[in-house]
Amino acid sequence: MPALRRLLLLVAVTVGVLALCTGTASAHANLTASNPTDGTSVSPSPTTVSATFSERVSIGVGGLTVRNTSGARVEQGSSSLDSAGTTVSVALRPALPDGTYVATYRVLSADGHPVSGSFLFGVGSGPVDASAASLSGTSGNRIWEIAAALARFVMYTSALLAAGLAFFLAFLHDRDEDRWRLIGWTRIATITALFGAAGIVIAQAALLSGRGLAAITDGRVLGDAVESRLGWSLAALVMGLIAVHLSTDIPNLTASQALALYGGLATAGSFAIWGHSTELSPIWLNTAADIIHAAAAAVWFGGIVGLVMVLRRRTDQPVASTAMIVRRFSTVAAISVGFLTAAGVALAWNATGSWSALVSTTYGRLLLAKVVVVAVIIGIAGYNRSWLVPALVQGEEERAPAESDSTTPVATLAFTEEQRATNWSLLRRAVTIEACALVVVMGITSVLVNVTPARTVIAAADRVVNQTRAVDTGTVNLVVVPAKAGENTLHIQYADAAGRPIDVANTLTIGFTLPSADLATITRQTTKAGPGHFIYTGPELSIVGTWTITLVARTGDFSEQRTEFQIPIH
Ligand code: HEM
Structure with missing residues (x-):
């Protein structure tokens, strides 16, 4: 502990x-x-x-x-x-x-x-x-962003633990006495998840209003914080956790299994109602992948913690029924990891859109760190499944008849008592490491879900063209927003060599030409919006292609300053 x-x-x-x-x-x-x-x-x-x-x-x-x-x-x-x-x-x-x-x-x-x-x-x-x-x-935002990430960590870890432990109890455990310990932890996890969810609402209210903790005393702010998606997500989470909690109360196995299954699905599904999946297209694919990903994560994480508890409890008497739990979990975990990885890759591709985004954005780098930790866990799990678990099961299967039939010579058994004990201890250690590494994965995920997805960052950068040219008087900067075919706004700023705004002219003539199309130059005039600053909004950049934008500032009766920019329009 x-x-x-x-x-x-x-x-x-x-x-x-x-x-x-x-x-x-x-x-x-x-x-x-x-x-x-x-x-x-x-x-x-x-x-x-x-x-x-x-x-x-x-x-x-x-x-x-x-x-x-x-x-x-x-x-x-x-x-x-x-x-x-x-x-x-x-x-x-x-x-x-x-x-x-x-x-x-x-x-x-x-x-x-x-x-x-x-x-x-x-x-x-x-x-x-x-x-x-x-x-x-x-x-003060930083403090509340950290508080929000910690609340998400508590919520994710506890909610997935509660849902996964309930599944483990209902479908994989042998209903031995140690189930009461697991039931106790499932209930603690459901309550902790609710505290985590409350923490998320408080942090959300503080960030939205800018009023810190005082925000929670204002009903309007709290109402806004749980407005629409977050509210629905919390409602699904609470319903799911109640069902999960009830599944541990009911003696009837079928009812308990149904509550654990549907409660776990509602808990995992609640994550997909709020967050990136709701905005990254195609939304249906993201939502489905998110539900599968979180449900599989719950089965794996909750199951592995359940297994750690069982194995630590049964150090003296690892018996055939324990080996059976291990075998059942090993199969369920392998299926879960398959679904989790497939859904995770779909989510990752939708959120990044390119390999280069994995190294060039914060989101990509965090995702990469997560995948590296998961790859190590899958390596350990693969070793367990392909070597340790078959050895354990075989050891316990041949030991059971040997114990009841004292005539079976111990020397004919494939595994000695010592080897059996070593295998159990190896498994205990391996699953404990897996469980701890999954907690680390949860930590990374708590931050990842709040970082702007790489695809959004790259698309936003593509949508704004920002270029600066050197001119006689210093520099001229042109920003085109959104740099997409249709209406665009041009921000033009003249500055001196030290970067201070300078007035070069009161009016500016802007020429729009698309060299790849046989179009006559379109000319527009705009007047000064501030020192050295001009703004022009219009529909001239209406075709996709690389446009030439020429700025002509009349600097005197007989002089002018011409600056040319090549602007890609998507
Ligand atoms: C192959 C490995 C994995 C990949 C590629 C992957 C990828 C992702 C991605 C891209 C997201 C969406 C983040 C966002 O909202 O922007 C996500 C969410 C999540 N992942 Fe994973 N993941 C992997 C493994 C795991 C594991 C092992 C766990 C835990 C056992 C896990 C737990 C979660 C959770 C709890 C969420 C949040 C779901 C939500 O709030 O909507 N992931 N993952």
């Missing part, structure tokens, strides 16, 4: 550190653009501020808040969402004084994960004061 406590503590600390390291990446919907653009100054004072995300979001008790450098709020009214559900806006007080402002967003992404962050903008011609970022009020 002290060793188990040490392991749980170690994994919990690792989960905390991983959550700390991946915290900034733990949003599913990413901020792709803001108006004003992060770090730029505008003049005159804008009337609204907006934040655009890579996918649908909802506001709930969150939204956009804007503060000046004294920390005073300068937005008016509440935030609103556009019809596509991707852009959140809020009105500002009229004619804000010159200075730096920090806009903080708190929204709920479509898969149910809270997303928060901030961007800075200036009013007037002065540079933006980067130190104002500390006023965003998002510094």
Whole structure:
């Protein structure tokens, strides 16, 4: 038990550190653009501020808040969402004084994960004061992201343990006296899973509202936290855990088996209602794979813990019935590992989409770490199944008649008493290592499920084109969002060699040409939105291909500055 406590503590600390390291990446919907653009100054004072995300979001008790450098709020009214559900806006007080402002967003992404962050903008011609970022009020997020990851670790480990132990008791155990110990642990695990789920709700409420623990005293915030998906997921989890708990109470074996089976399925299925599976397409495949994956994980993890308990309890009298439990579990575990791996690979492929994503993204690297640990466990399990378990079963099978029939010469047995004892002890150690390594897998998974899937990260990066060119006056930066055929927004920022915004012209002419198509150049004009800053939104980039965008800034009566960009449109 002290060793188990040490392991749980170690994994919990690792989960905390991983959550700390991946915290900034733990949003599913990413901020792709803001108006004003992060770090730029505008003049005159804008009337609204907006934040655009890579996918649908909802506001709930969150939204956009804007503060000046004294920390005073300068937005008016509440935030609103556009019809596509991707852009959140809020009105500002009229004619804000010159200075730096920090806009903080708190929204709920479509898969149910809270997303928060901030961007800075200036009013007037002065540079933006980067130190104002500390006023965003998002510094406490890290603590709550770590708390959420730990709560998920507790919930996953306990819920899968409860469901798996109940399955083990109902289908694999020999109903010997030691079942009471397993029943006790199943009940403890169901209750711990509920505490884990409560922890997830509290962390969700804190992250959504930005009000820390005080959030749980506000019914509206809690209501928002369990709104839709998380609420349904928790309802399924609670129902599943109740059935699992009841399965250990009922003496009738068939009823107990039905409750363990369906309760376990509801528990595992509850995970698929909330999280990445609900947003990565094809959703039906993800949802099915997620349910199979979690159900198989429960059977394997709960079963292996059940087996460890049985083997540790029966050190003195490993008998044929124990060998039978081992054999039955070995077969069930092999089938579970098959389903778990197939479903895991389907989930992994949908979330990454390429081999390179495994090394180039946080999500991919965490997934790789998980797969490496699982591969080691499967190696140990394979050794158990192909060598240790047959040897044990054979040893116990030939010992039983030899014990009842004292005429059988012991010398004719394939396994001596000593070899039998060594095999049992080897198995005990091997399954204990497997169980501990599965706890580590659960720890990695608790962080993985909150990190933006690699496919989303790569798609979001593809959707924004951000290029900078050197010009006589310094640099000019062009950002095209979403860089997809159709309506796009162009953000153009002129800066001096030190990166400060500079005015090069009051109007800018933009030329759009698609060299691969026989199209005449389309010319548009836009006026200054702030110091050196121009914004243009229009439908000109309507065809897929590499467009040439030419910016012409009239810098004097007889001079102009021309800059060309090659922009891929998908
Ligand atoms: C071949 C090895 C495995 C692969 C490739 C794999 C892959 C994955 C992937 C891609 C996800 C989805 C994460 C997300 O939501 O973005 C996932 C979820 C999960 N995995 Fe695995 N996994 C493997 C083995 C395991 C094992 C051995 C266990 C535990 C016994 C496990 C437990 C879980 C759990 C609990 C979830 C969360 C389900 C949810 O919340 O929807 N996995 N896995």
